[in-house]
Amino acid sequence: MRHVVRSLSILALTLALSQPLLAGTLESVKARGSLKCGVNGEAPGLSLKDPAGHWRGMDVDFCRAVAAAALGSKDKVEFVPLTVAAAPVALAKGEVDLLARNFSWNLERDVSAGISFVGILLFDGQGFLVRRDTGILSALELDDKRVCALEGSTSADHVRRYFDRHRMDLDLRLFPDMGAAAKAYLAGECQVLTSDHLQLHGLRAGMEKGQDHRVLPEIISKEPLSPAVREGDGRWFDLVRWTLFILIDAEELGIDSRNVQRAMSDAQASDTRLLLDVEGQVAKNLGIDRDWVARVIGQVGNYGEIYARNLGDQSPLKVKRGFNALWNDGGLLYAPPPR
Numbered sequence: 138m139r140h141v142v143r144s145l146s147i148l149a150l151t152l153a154l155s156q157p158l159l160a161g162t163l164e165s166v167k168a169r170g171s172l173k174c175g176v177n178g179e180a181p182g183l184s185l186k187d188p189a190g191h192w193r194g195m196d197v198d199f200c201r202a203v204a205a206a207a208l209g210s211k212d213k214v215e216f217v218p219l220t221v222a223a224a225p226v227a228l229a230k231g232e233v234d235l236l237a238r239n240f241s242w243n244l245e246r247d248v249s250a251g252i253s254f255v256g257i258l259l260f261d262g263q264g265f266l267v268r269r270d271t272g273i274l275s276a277l278e279l280d281d282k283r284v285c286a287l288e289g290s291t292s293a294d295h296v297r298r299y300f301d302r303h304r305m306d307l308d309l310r311l312f313p314d315m316g317a318a319a320k321a322y323l324a325g326e327c328q329v330l331t332s333d334h335l336q337l338h339g340l341r342a343g344m345e346k347g348q349d350h351r352v353l354p355e356i357i358s359k360e361p362l363s364p365a366v367r368e369g370d371g372r373w374f375d376l377v378r379w380t381l382f383i384l385i386d387a388e389e390l391g392i393d394s395r396n397v398q399r400a401m402s403d404a405q406a407s408d409t410r411l412l413l414d415v416e417g418q419v420a421k422n423l424g425i426d427r428d429w430v431a432r433v434i435g436q437v438g439n440y441g442e443i444y445a446r447n448l449g450d451q452s453p454l455k456v457k458r459g460f461n462a463l464w465n466d467g468g469l470l471y472a473p474p475p476r
Contacts, residue, residue, distance in 0.1 A: 162373035171213045174200035175233035178218030181339030182448045195447040196237040202437040206380045206429045211436040222289040225250040242363040254363040255378040260460035262356035263295050264334040269351050276355040280305035285318040285327035295358040342453045376423050385472035387439035397434040412475035
């Protein structure tokens with residue numbers, strides 16, 4: 138047994154020494170004075186520059202929330218557009234500190250990409266976009282249609298399985314990015330555009346005659362969209378994960394950007410005091426400044442505020458919360474309690 142333990146110890150040491158020696162992500166972010174966040178960059182409602190050159194979107198605001206927690210200001214963030222293929226590589230190599238890129242959490246990516254998913258920011262699923270004048274009302278009417286999809290994404294595999302399961306013929310056209318796929322769809326090269334449901338709503342909202350297109354009702358896959366961090370940095374993982382959980386729990390407790398300062402001074406309930414880290418113990422453990430929770434909510438808002446302005450009623454997309462409503466309001470959104 139002694140020889141086995143010694144052999145295992147030597148193996149663990151060898152593996153540790155073979156890994157690249159990277160400074161802790163939080164320390165690197167602090168030294169740089171900014172957070173590098175990998176985003177899609179072409180997804181309305183999730184991550185896209187507006188006509189004035191300002192970044193907007195659900196993923197963008199999550200990056201800002203992490204910057205507010207780690208650096209004190211939501212503006213201390215640099216957005217790095219990445220393709221779906223380049224995203225995990227850039228994160229694993231340390232070219233970005235955080236990935237918030239409508240990136241689906243699945244087994245293969247979780248165990249083989251050198252990255253760690255922190256929690257579900259959006260519950261989504263793959264759908265289809267068609268022109269209204271086709272008269273198509275259901276995905277079951279897509280037999281033998283030309284379908285545009287993103288190369289290297291899970292979309293191509295899902296649509297193949299869906300068509301095969303329903304014994305429909307598929308003419309699949311793959312493109313290197315969604316911009317190219319959408320352009321081909323609008324040019325008539327394809328009769329159908331497939332991608333995540335939320336992304337299709339965003340693309341339709343950005344089209345010149347978006348009302349001429351229909352998002353079909355079927356959802357053919359589970360696409361839990363999760364931010365991700367580089368594997369092996371526990372403290373950074375905890376900071377990013379609990380930034381997400383705080384946004385969700387704050388909405389559940391009724392704490393938002395308008396009342397967070399008052400809540401900090403008047404908090405009596407234990408859950409509220411713990412969520413707001415009134416005593417500063419969580420901040421100390423994470424290695425960040427006190428009042429980090431108040432900064433996050435005050436500067437960016439809670440989950441409901443972020444959703445409303447980017448995807449919901451206050452946005453051009455008008456996408457109902459659906460699965461992304463809180464668990465006690467008929468949705469799936471759920472975060473561990475602050476206790």
